[in-house]
Amino acid sequence: MTAAPDAALTAAQAPGVARRRARRLAGDLGGGVIVLWGAATLTFLAIHLMPGDPAVAYAGGVASHPSHALLASVAREYGLDRPVIVQYLVYLGNLLRGQLGYSASQQLPVSEVIRLNVAPTAELTLGSLVLAWLLALVISLLTVRRGRVLSSIGSGLEIVTASLPQYWLGIILLEVFAFHLGWFPATGGSGLPGLVLPSLTLAIPIAGFLGQVTREEFESALEQPFVTSARARGMGEWGVRLRHALRHAVLPGVTLSGWALGALISGAVIVETLYSRNGLGNVLLQGVTQQDMPLTIGVVLVVAVVYVMATILVDLLYQLVDPRLRTSG
Amino acid sequence: MTLIDRAPELGRPAGEQPLRGRARAGWLRRVRPGITLAWAVVVLLLIAVAFPGLLARQPPLAVRPAQSLLPPSLAHFFGTDQSGRDVFSRVVYGARESLSIGVAATAIGLGIAIVLGVAAGLGGRWADAVISRFLEILFAFPSLLLALLFVAMFGAGVGSLIVAVGLGSAPGFARMIRGQVIAVKRAPYVEAARVLGHPPWRILAGSIFPNAMRPLFVLGTLGVGQSIVWASALSFLGLGAAPPAPEWGAMLAAGRDLISTAWWLEFFPGAVIVATALAATALGRHLQRRLEGRVA
């Protein structure tokens, strides 16, 4: 296929592109490290800014009745009798070694709690991202520039779904499809049937956002010269949409996927509670209500790490997909 | 491209692609009936906040156990709840709760954002770099998680809720304001003012601020819609107002168990939240488009 002439890169320019990409990746990684360091610093500040004794916060909160022995050992572990800067370094050191502390509300080391709960949340989040993309693409493909009515329905659908709060959507889906019709199990359950409703609940609002963005790009892509020329060559409407316009249209959506992942993880807090699924979201909520700081911070940092990695990946993907950066046709 | 440029604000793609030519005109034509509807919703909500008695005849806190769980009827538009309270009244009075939380949270978010955004935009390269990095760091936390972290630190409750949601929305606003300040800073008329020798404070107050802050109204509108949804989410999770406050999110949480037998408890408060969020978003974007039309 031929890309738009001004966007093609000659073979001679290829090494330059590769070098630029490598530099960009390094920049991204560097930036990512800084962001993670900043996130860790923020959580350190969180413990020291909240009311009460940091030792008690590390030990799991006032109500877990930390004994004097426990408080003493916590103080030693985190260097709480030393100057703040030393405490900070000790804290960072602990994090780097994967020492996330002990969760008093779960009665397990935080790293253990996270290990037990990562898989279900990952399953849910990734499944929902895929589903959101599918939904967004299907609606966009079917309805963009296909006449007033269809387009309006499509874009209307996207706007409404983007505004649906997940807790409400989830309850309604649960009632209609699980309680009433019985098509899906009422409890989260393991296995695919138990994943459908929670994924839908998470995916629909995200699909709304992705759809809106993709639609705008799709519309403008369909007006581009290369599309007109493809049509002039006799390519059918669907060929045009799928082979030419799609790549352009998904670009901003790909960028958004990093954000979408973050939004999905937030949504997982609600959806896991609604569907009685175990996972990081559920665990985080328990940590927050019990004011169990080591657990709360542990989960938040893990999410930050995932988010940063995802954003870097997304940027890589963007470069791969962006036709302007391709080396040849 | 840094992370900060990649995160979208409120549905606009990164890179700020304005609508092009024909598509844009088509948009406006399609959207108009929606706008009227959105304005209608907003007006109703404002009446609910200011004069709830006009809309709701029954007291929202009047417990009548004998009349619990009645389905919607002429006497009770949205039915009654487990304590026999009129759901419609609770939704109307709840508007005050939910909207005030939303407005307060947005105000806090915008306040923080203005400080950060202006400092980054006007403070020179060093300040910009530091603040931009800081915002990137905040962006690494999904907004709800930022809010939850705050609640973990300071405990649950309405005050905590307001600050938490405000903090969650601040990074997004800050980035936009920073962008706006930078754009205005480089605008020809500011350059002209500088060349003409106007004192810096006059340039700031007369040219930069008014133009940079113009989209604030848009941000505020979009922000209030979003804050209401987040605040309701936190209330739903049990981190908000204590009963018997008629806060929409708390009402949804309380009615969850009874969805099979009393669907109206979940349906109506939720529908109202959706309508509010939709209206705010539609209005906000409409204003945004009008604004883009005016600014060169």
Place this chain on the structure above:
Amino acid sequence: MRPIAPLFRIAALLGTAAAVLAACGTAAGNPGAAGGKPASGGTLTYLEDHQETCIDPQIGGDIPQAMIGQQYTDDIVYEGPGGRIEPWLAKSWTISKNGLQYTFTFRDNVKFTDGTPLDAAAVQANFQRVVNPATGSSTDGGYIAPFYAGSKVLSPYVLQVTLRSPDSSFLDVLAQGYFGIESPRGFARGKSANCLMPVGSGPFEVVKDIPNNEVILDRNPHYNSPAPGSTHTGPAYLNEIIWKIVPDGSVRWAALTQGQANVIYLPPAEDYKSARADDVTLFSKERPGSPNSILFNTSVPPLNNVLVRQAFLYSSDERANLQSAYFGTYPYVGGPLVPGTPDYDPAYANVYGYDPARADALLAQAGWTGHDSQGYRTKDGQLLSIGIPYDSDAGETPPEDLTLYQDIQASEKAAGIDVKLDPISTTELDNIFTSGKGYQTLAGGYWITNTPDVLRTLYSTQALRYYGTNTDRYSNPALDAILAKGLEAQNPAERQALYDQAQKFVSGQALLLDLYPAEERLAISANTHGVSADYAVGLPDFYDTWISR
């Protein structure tokens, strides 16, 4: 679901809960017994609303832990109908004349599921573990530690336990599901490991545990120690139990009616009426002792004045509010004891019916004659405001409870009392209770035991000073005297008379607003048979359970 309220669990650490568990038994049901011949095989899915992260009832000691412990452990002795103690792991025992030495002879053919033998040394290790403060055994330790002086292994299957002072409730305590015997080799793995996968000798063994989410128990193929009262011997019928935590009642009910669960705990009250149509068996059993109530802190204003307390009760309209909030599925108890508790007197059930005029007079007498703009009473510029903290966790405070609190709040408003509902975290609630400060009332507490001596556990000076179980902070020598005499009384008629006096006292002093009796409530699907509940504490037991196709 309700564990023994965390408040009381902590308190039991500091002392013993009841000296005389006069075990006048309460009849346990045997629901779903009929249905043909038991068939081996099948998986039972059980949905519970709440579980501790640590499923070892020897650590802490809640009802949820005991419920799951009942499936994978056996107890030393068994409590049958009428409170009669029968042999179980201990095939016989002797008690010395002075009541200080118990010599147990254990069966010699029982093994834990990790292969180690259940012998005298193993049982000794269990005793030593629960009385050791480092273990954190609130319930078992709370009951046993004050009395346990030591034990000696006389021969491989004979253990002699020595007490510091006579404890006529010792065997009753050993019969409760909190003290299932676990493998010492299991203990050696460390607290975390034992919390996750404890090892017992019961009809099932824990094979998988995702904390706060799901526990899988498989049949123990070598099981040979069923309790007396079981309907069969040998291994259990079921292949497997899936024990899931589902906090939402409506989800539990939907799962049950759609065939995704066999037994659920605490079905929502509003679904009771559709049970028959859905072919579901409901099982309710009141747990004796003190009902689920709002307890009043009698040491801080305004509830330090008995007139205000009485007025609060008269204006609560508790009977009508309970009927409404719980759809009529709970009986109104009214008094300080649950019907079915030994020496219960129905005379105190209806003392505080809804009487706003009386409430008005009492409050006026107490000096609360002013009114503010909203109609709440004032006295010398002070507002008559009463805070009710409750557990914000929906698993601890079901939605019907929340409705009930709000209904009571509205009733009290009519009398001019400003009730403030205060949702706080479980851990904060525990903290308030242990410190004894910072609350005017506490909601959601109850105490399950089959003796009227519960009144001493809750309202005596002894409890205040030594056990830490007196949430009311109430201390009155007159009541103490009556309760002490009741404890010693041998003659049933004399005991009845004394506990009558005690109930009259507690009722007259308006020490609690009782909400409803704690109940064991299960909903069982039509294809599940042989679910039983033990006599001691009312824990569901799946040993005899089988599923028909």
